[in-house]
Amino acid sequence: MNRKTNIEESINLLLEISSLLMSSGANTKRVIDSLNRFAQALHFKSHALISHKSIIMTLIDIRTKESYTVVTQIPKYTVDLTIVSDISRASWKAIDSKWNYQKINQKITAIKNKKKYPLWIELVMVSLAGAGFAKLFGGDYLNMSLAFLATFIGLFVSKKLHNFAVNVYVRVFIASLTASGIAAIGVIFFIGSKPEIALATSVLFLVPGVPLINSFNDLYNNHILNGLVRFVNGFLVVLSIGLGLISIMLLFNITTL
Amino acid sequence: MIHNPYFVIFANSLWSGIAALGFAILFNIPKKVITTVLFLGFLAGLIKALFIHFEFNIIIATFFAALSVGIFSIPFASRVHKPIVVFSIPSIIPMIPGFFAYKTILAIRQFTFYKIDNVQRDRMLDAIFSNGFMTLFILFAITVGVSGPMLILGKDMTRRLKD
16 A cells, blocks of 8 residues: 555544544543554554544654644534443554554444444433432422423434434523423422422433533543533533523423422 | 331432433443443442431532442453443433532522512522532532542553553
8 A cells, every 4th residue: 555545544544533532422531542542553653633623633654754634523422432432442452453454444434333222212211310310309209200201202302303403502402491391291280299300300311411521521631621612511501401491480480499 | 118218318329320321321331331330320329328318518428429430430340341431421420410500590590580689689699609619519529539540540550441
């Protein structure tokens, strides 16, 4: 293979790996570490500037000192810990068993096409989590069932909107509006002992846990800029959730919470 | 039996484990670690509830719960050969202070949207600051607790665990 195409192909593969990791919910340190391991396996030295929306990477051939720089856009963020786990594993294996370009490419394609959980399992499990939250905040079984129903429909709406190119904050707002609207039925008709708990917990499935945790992880690892971006991102999502909830409360004139 | 406080704590911890598992499925975790997440979520809920039962501050309770997740993750990680984040992130999601975050925003709503007198304004300001800082410090506690063990053990352990 021609050296020029070799370095070009490698950098495109490495950029694909890094943006896949970023969009699946890895923190910046993990992205850089995995990237360096893959680059080492391919006999390159990599330097990358990773921001929330794009990655700039320079790849240097260790022997010829030839370098190549490419900028890429990071696709839409969807948390997928299987991808994070498998790529991290693969990066160690690439070093230990000296994988070449073809082998890494094959592995990444396999990881990308791995099957996900079916939608109904996801919906039922997250709704159970919603019911669990209602229990944790002291609700009874009627509150829990209402939280289950609200989470179920709210998550379904959120998943459907995710397929369209809807702005993330609009999507969260609509999902929060739907979920709290269903839970508000309980407050209006006094279902269960503490209906306002079902209302408060119905939207908890939207809480941006991974961006917030990654935000602090980035801050501790001195990726301050990325940490702040993630924090603001999480804060805006919380704001959208709150806006949905507030709209429903103003609409049905609910004052207790 | 049902009103025994320890039984209530145990039952709530089980629900906390289920909540962790729910989020784990949403985050598409590998099938191999499902039981681990269930256990770690349960453990975190149990430790947090016990600390609160013995009248510790919720921030300290959350810190120790997250710390135990961080510590217990290490042997699990070396057994199933998966990076620690795969089961530590879902297990601590139920502790994310969503409830305090809403209370902050609801207080901001009351502060800005309604005509209220000075006494109520003071109360709302107090609610905004106490709930807002509670949210922030619980987040600190969670992240320091869960990533603390690996930060202390450092590079050598990272290499050995292939994290």
